[in-house]
Amino acid sequence: MTIWTELLGSQTHVLGEKHRTRVIESGDGEALVLLHGVGGHAEAYSRNVNRLGRHYRAMAMDLLWHGFSGTPEFTHEAVGTYVEQVLDLLDSQGIERAHVEGESLGGWVALTLALEHPDRVGKLVLNTTAGIKWAPGSVNERPAEGREALRARSLAAIENPTAETIRTRLEWLMATPDRVTDELVEVRRRIYAEPATNAALRTVFENSFGFGSGPNRRISEERLTSVSVPTLVLWSDHNPGSGPDVGRRIAKLIPGAAFHCVADAAHWPQWEQPEEHDRVVLDFLGRAE
Template structure:
């Protein structure tokens, strides 16, 4: 694997949007493909994918508001709704009528919400280890509370003290093997977390995530999955912490016509851990006649 910025050679970084300021790392000139990171993340979550995806699409990895180097508006009680508004603002400001969406974890929650509320703005949908679904009792294996609490505690520790050690522990939660967390990735995230405005905003985001604060109010009831009307790929990983491949398969069963693919030997960041496989599967899906 190359370094983040060696992988991103040929991309451009811009701040776009009208109502919201959105940092975008992008490559390519085809149909738009917007890539959404998870909670506490940033556009570099897709640094190993943007260039290759950009060979066929206008691949746009973004920072969600309150994250990375995007805008820091006052926090709302409806964070997911604000993220949806941000993406629509980005599309409108660029004159994009419809875009493909891939969302990882929180990003999948946002992308799924947008597809349900504004299906006319979404081409195809990739749900990558997605979060945010409210399961009926007994529908899937219960997600262990310890995994969610561990992520919350590591997230808040990294914000309280954005040191190489605390940031590395937070990133290791995402990977099937700790050695996949590079020193460069730690340094990029540490610098983002140490930025005072980002630090303040992410603290509020974390306090309203992981089942606490206002986050649970926006969860999507499993019955709503039957209402998805755009072609969908559910992308999972064998070692996804807390919710295994059975959960991904269940999502694919409930979304009409959805495909399912499970990446072996990966956890919560298959696009980083297994970029070749991720990109091949996503590109094949986007090019299909679904």
């Protein structure tokens, strides 16, 4: 299956009032917003949108400075700006409350949204989420395998967006390199080669991964106990830099949170094991597939 055939029947729109937000969506009913990770784009959920759209209005969006969404002047409160972007999207569509899934950076944004605007979130799915500030010794993080490796590959890909550098960056996301398709490489290469997006993402990468302004918005582990919306922590057995023990720790701290570990997946379980991802998410949301 290609990205194109997976997305047949979905629609692509540019929505929002204050911000220009590209959205790939399918279905109707309750809204389910899908947020990609740093350097990503809506196609991260290309294998999920239509199946999730059988039960919800599934909306995979490009975050600002990513994909084909707007590229305003960069703000050093980027996570807060992403939260504003999600709210702007909801407001533009008259959506009072939405379920939200966020992967990696998207999880950081979704978690911040749930903490600061719980009235706008139905249920929350944290997919290999980033952005938590752990107390020393609290969890076993491996920065050299995680954010440091991703930072190096991300900067190489944005500085010289060739098929080789893009593939190397995408392979970090997968449990096995063969899951990076030629089509996915070419989609991301073309996005990274867009001058405005390239310049914007360079700034995003320089202010992420524990450098620049990135740490300013990290969420202390103590704040996890304040999450008041139903939450699913979705992890994987090969997530680089932070294994299932980290996901279990998050689920333990968030009151009443559920936990699920996807086997044979790394940082993109929604792409690597889409059927399991969608089944677990739909079951959590209350619409079993």
